[in-house]
Amino acid sequence: MALLDQIEPLKQSALAELRDAADSAALEQARVNYLGSHGKFTALMKQLGGLTKEEKPAAGKAINTAKAELEAALADRRSELELKAALPKEPADFTLPGHRRILGKLHPLTQVTEDIVRSFRKIGFAVADGPEVEDEYHCFDALNTPADHPARDTQDTFYLLNDEAETPKAKGDPQLLTLNPQLLLRTHTSSVQVRVMEKQQPPVRIIVPGRVYRRDNADTTHNPTFQQVEGLYVDRDVTVGDLKGTVEFVFKELMGSETRIRFRPHYFSYTEPSFEIDFSSSLTRKMGKEWLEIAGCGMVHPQVFENVGYDPEIWTGWAFGFGIERIAMIRYGINDIRLFYENDVRFLRQF
Ligand code: DAH
Numbered sequence: 001m002a003l004l005d006q007i008e009p010l011k012q013s014a015l016a017e018l019r020d021a022a023d024s025a026a027l028e029q030a031r032v033n034y035l036g037s038h039g040k041f042t043a044l045m046k047q048l049g050g051l052t053k054e055e056k057p058a059a060g061k062a063i064n065t066a067k068a069e070l071e072a073a074l075a076d077r078r079s080e081l082e083l084k085a086a087l088p089k090e091p092a093d094f095t096l097p098g099h100r101r102i103l104g105k106l107h108p109l110t111q112v113t114e115d116i117v118r119s120f121r122k123i124g125f126a127v128a129d130g131p132e133v134e135d136e137y138h139c140f141d142a143l144n145t146p147a148d149h150p151a152r153d154t155q156d157t158f159y160l161l162n163d164e165a166e167t168p169k170a171k172g173d174p175q176l177l178t179l180n181p182q183l184l185l186r187t188h189t190s191s192v193q194v195r196v197m198e199k200q201q202p203p204v205r206i207i208v209p210g211r212v213y214r215r216d217n218a219d220t221t222h223n224p225t226f227q228q229v230e231g232l233y234v235d236r237d238v239t240v241g242d243l244k245g246t247v248e249f250v251f252k253e254l255m256g257s258e259t260r261i262r263f264r265p266h267y268f269s270y271t272e273p274s275f276e277i278d279f280s281s282s283l284t285r286k287m288g289k290e291w292l293e294i295a296g297c298g299m300v301h302p303q304v305f306e307n308v309g310y311d312p313e314i315w316t317g318w319a320f321g322f323g324i325e326r327i328a329m330i331r332y333g334i335n336d337i338r339l340f341y342e343n344d345v346r347f348l349r350q351f
Contacts, residue, residue: 002055003044003047003051003059004058006044007044007059010034010040010044010066011041011069011070014030014033014034014040014041014073015069017033017034018030018031018070018073018074021077023081024078024081024082027077027078027081030074034070035067035074041066044063045063048060105348107351108328108332108340108348108351109227109328111351112254112324112328113324116207116250117207119249119250119254120207120231120250122253123249124205125205125206125231125233126206126207127208127209128192128206128207128208129210130186130189130191130192130195130196131186132185132186132210132211132212133160133186134183134185134186135181135182135184136182136183138186139157139184139186139187139188139191140152142194142304142307142308143190143270144269144270144301144303144304145270151268151269155214156187156215157184157185157186157187157214157215158184158185159182160183160184185213187212187214188228188230188321189209189210189228189229189230189321192206192208192210192230193208193304193319194304196232197304197305197309198308198309201310202234202310202317203233203234203235204232204233204234205232205233205235206230206231207229207230207231208228208231208232209227209229209324210228211225211226211227212225212227212228213225214226218337220336222337223338223341226323226324227323227324228321229322229324230320230321231297231319232300232318232319233317234300234310234315234316234317235316235317236315236316238299238316238317239316240263240273240299240318242318243299243320244261247261247297247320248261251279254327255279255281255283255327255331256283258281258282259279259280259281260279260280261277261278261279262277262278262280262291263277263297264277264278266296266298268296268298269301270298270300270319271297271298271300271301271319272298272301272302273299274296274297274298275297275298277293277294277295277296277297277320278291278293278294279291279292279294280292283331283333287333292330294322294326294327295320295321295322295323296320296321297319297321298318298320299316300318300319
């Protein structure tokens with residue numbers, strides 16, 4: 001049969017095979033069968049060379065047209081099959097319930113902190129903040145706790161290298177020391193009392209939640225870093241009664257309305273008189289105790305007011321500080337403080 005006459009039937013069978021290909025593998029097979037280097041259509045093209053000069057133009061033209069048609073059919077079928085593969089195999093049922101996203105939760109310590117802050121906000125306290133890397137002056141000296149004070153031993157901490165402050169010259173020169181103060185990780189949030197009072201005039205009504213550091217070994221009730229909330233109230237004619245009323249209000253909010261508190265005399269160098277606060281509720285009884293110690297507090301020492309430039313003849317105030325972990329442990333009945341820091345979701349999920 002003349003070459004020209006073979007083109008049309010071969011093209012028809014190629015088109016049929018391409019169009020009928022059920023998947024991309026079948027389509028590739030059809031392409032190889034006809035258009036591959038050993039394919040039937042390719043073979044036809046190879047025969048062109050053997051034709052006479054007269055036959056060549058018509059046959060060449062017919063072959064090229066047919067080839068273009070086959071390539072177009074191949075591309076069409078390929079995109080049809082790709083679309084088919086991308087579509088869902090089964091029809092979607094839009095009435096099925098969706099996949100609910102699992103919501104994360106706040107860490108129990110964050111939850112307790114937020115509750116404490118919320119209670120204090122109700123009675124007009126604002127949240128203040130201060131640096132965790134603190135200087136010795138704000139952490140101790142300004143709080144009436146000079147370097148030789150025994151209270152420094154109970155709050156030993158991590159000191160940061162500060163070469164300039166360490167030089168004998170700086171040590172002998174108080175002015176140089178204020179320029180290059182000895183830095184440490186703050187042992188309590190009480191340092192922020194000083195920072196706030198240095199910057200603003202009374203009245204002051206703040207609470208300070210924040211992380212603190214001590215040179216303590218970790219055990220069930222201690223950790224080298226933990227969190228505190230500090231409170232400070234300065235105005236005219238502030239009394240211990242105001243302090244007690246405020247603490248009672250907040251603890252009833254936090255621990256339930258039947259919560260009772262009591263003050264025991266204590267010593268802090270930055271308050272006079274000073275107290276420790278115990279509280280009693282169904283939670284303490286669950287832990288086998290009527291009273292549990294929960295915070296330290298007192299009336300701001302006149303020397304602290306002097307240090308920040310407040311006139312102690314005019315201004316009075318109280319301050320307190322307590323540990324957030326301790327409150328969270330009592331509230332949730334947790335017996336090991338370290339659980340808060342392990343970030344085990346099996347523990348955290350419970351709150
Ligand atoms: N800073 C004390 C501590 O870390 C707690 C404290 C006691 C804070 C008495 C106060 C206060 O503001 O008046 O143990």
